[in-house]
Amino acid sequence: MNIKFWAITVALIILVPIISIFFEIAFGDYSNLEHFFKYLFLRYIQGTFLVAFGVLALSATIAVISAWIVANYRFPFVNFFEYALMLPLAIPAYIFSFCYVGIMEFQGYFHKIFGFRLDFMNIYGAIFVLSLSLYPYIYMFAKTSFKTQSKVLFDVCKIYKLSQFKIFRVAVMLSRPAIIGGAMLVLMETLSDYGTVAYYGVATFSAGIFKLWFDLGDSYSASILAAMLMVLVFIIMIFEHINKNSKGYSFNTHNIAKTTTKSELNTIGKTLAFLWCFVIFCLAFLFPVIWLVYWSIMTIQDFKLEFITMAGNSLLMAIISAILITFISFFLVFSTRIIKNNKLNTFLLKTTSLGYALPGASIGLCVMIVFGYIDRNFGTQFLSASFVVLIFGYIVRFLATSVYAVESGYAKIPKNIDDASLLLNRSKFTLFFKVHFPLLRHFFFLSLIVVFIDIVKELPLSLILRPLGFETLSIRAFFYATDERLYAAALPSLLIVLLSLVAVIWLEIISRKKA
């Protein structure tokens, strides 16, 4: 079996819908574009830049410090926080934004407790909400990376009597691939977010895409904006790729699997570490969840048995897709690693990740165009009556999450291990399963968890690509929320959170058992 051939084929299939956006462009009229560029473009670019920069800075700060603390020190409840700080991932950003409006509004908890209000529905509120809901990507990647960092290295640091802060800096530099991988996901999620920015009245590029599509009924001009967004993200990806390779810190060590041991802190250190984690946990998880629980109880009489069916639907879709996506991304990343002269592969791998940066509805549109073409020409009815389209849509959109997880893991395995294995005439198959996979097990589970949760809370694709009569929890929650029936949205939202929680805990148990 020729790995290169298959890798390119798989990547191309995933690329088809992404590229189709450029075809869509070819068939439109652009009368609305002139209007857009004249009156709106500047405002949307400014908004996008501010939100993206703000979210990256805030989420990276929260994530890296938290990950460093829980990975390296012992303090009260550290084991709890280690997992608890991942949990905000389970709350969809748009639910987050509704919860915080509920908390911060006139007569909301904040007002009741402190007696004054902060205006929350603005760009700062959007940055705050998005950072809290997205930092776990960086946190999980960084934490996994910090924990699997070679102990030898820290021993060297200690020999040189480096301060804790300097060690932290070294560790962050070494974990850069993982941190930047997480940050890229945060950036792409931020760029593709529509729910939060629309609700908070912030003009971003995604909002512009929807403005053209929904307000002016012009999906062609909307595709042009989507294509521009894609090109922008692609350029960032290339920079990141070049930058990462120019400082390849893949270091050579015999005991790569040996993990760091946690050290003891003094009383002040313990208190500070505890407080930091506690505050983040409250803001990013506990407060919104309390709000959801409270409103779920208030509206419990509206509980419907169909919620259980929807939960089952969400679960089934997420499990199937998470497994598929994780396997595909392992295969693609593995192939770019072992094929010599792999520029084409790397290029394809990067482009297949672009789906993550586009608003889900744009991906939905592209996938729809592709399958619509098939349906019309081959008499099939994939579009309105099959899960294939939906699962394929998930793959196009969420491959990036998995690819970044796997890549950040691979960055830690020195390449001479591959050479050694291949020199010993072991097959590539053996290399992957006997050498890489055991070293990457953490990242395998990381990928499964992140993709699973992403899909459970996913909205625009499920909305647009699902077969007739198929509904998931996030769809129901979103409909209630857009109807401004936030209290009715609480119950299905809480179920989404619970489902994701169970997944996180379950996978954590598995990965520990095998550790």
Place this chain on the structure above:
Amino acid sequence: MKKSILALSLLAGFALAAEINIYSARHYDADTQLYKLFEEKTGIKVNATQAKGGELIKKLEVEGDSSVADLFITADAGNFYTAKKKGVLQSVKSQTLEKIVPVQYRDAEGYWFAISKRARIIAYDKRNFDPSIIKNYQDLTKPELKGKLLIRSATAGYNTSLLASIIESEGVDAASKWAKGTLANLARDPKGGDRDQAKAIFAGEGQVAVMNTYYIGLMLNSPKPEDVEVAKILGVIFPNQDNRGTHVNISGIALTKASKNKENAIKFMEFMVSPEAQKILAGINYEYPVNTAVEPSDTIKAFGKFKEDSTPLYKSVEKISEAVKIFDMAGWK
């Protein structure tokens, strides 16, 4: 497992004898109730899927003749205008529909029919605002209202439809003056939904808000005591009573061009405007019934009777793109 899902889903694609498939941008519990009721009465199975109006139109467009959809349901007449223009609907001749749905709430050529109505009214703070300064939508641009006006963003279909109706009845210049004048009077940047405007009035951020009636209805009947408290301080002004009447938007239904169950689909359309269905629509969501034989819910009735804009919606919706652009040019968010 995957194979069986695939087989099942392919099987579902083949239309069974008595069923209809609906693409709906509405997602209220009332709708599900109505589907069930229709199934019980006729034995025709109803399958439905929901997404946003714009997405469903694009889906119909992409699917073309291979679409399984028979009916398209959405709120905001603007969506029907787009759908008709994209050629995804077909015209329906039905005496029942024509008799029940007033002429201003259906397409002139029968491409869509309203099933319920919501009035775009002006709500004010009963505690400290004198409503006598506002008689018409144009009064929202009065200098006395500077820093007092609240409204959601221009991307809300309700706002663009309202502006489109102003273009239709008063012309482009008046419309752009309105867009600029209201913007100058805003208490804060447009954001949030209709309810958020009501809450801002309660919090004292502004005194006047442009809202849909049914949100006030929903708030008055909310499980949350704070919502009820907010809604209670709101007074309702029905604008333009001395002239063209208050702007009313609709939820409506249309037959898709690809429909393969046309007869049953039309049966469903007629069912939706029957008194039985209208009572459910009006009762649960606090919308105005389109069938005049049915009374609105008590909550809504308490706002009083009013004169509705008699300009046909199918005319004003043609101006929606123009309205969107006028908002942009005026600098609306």
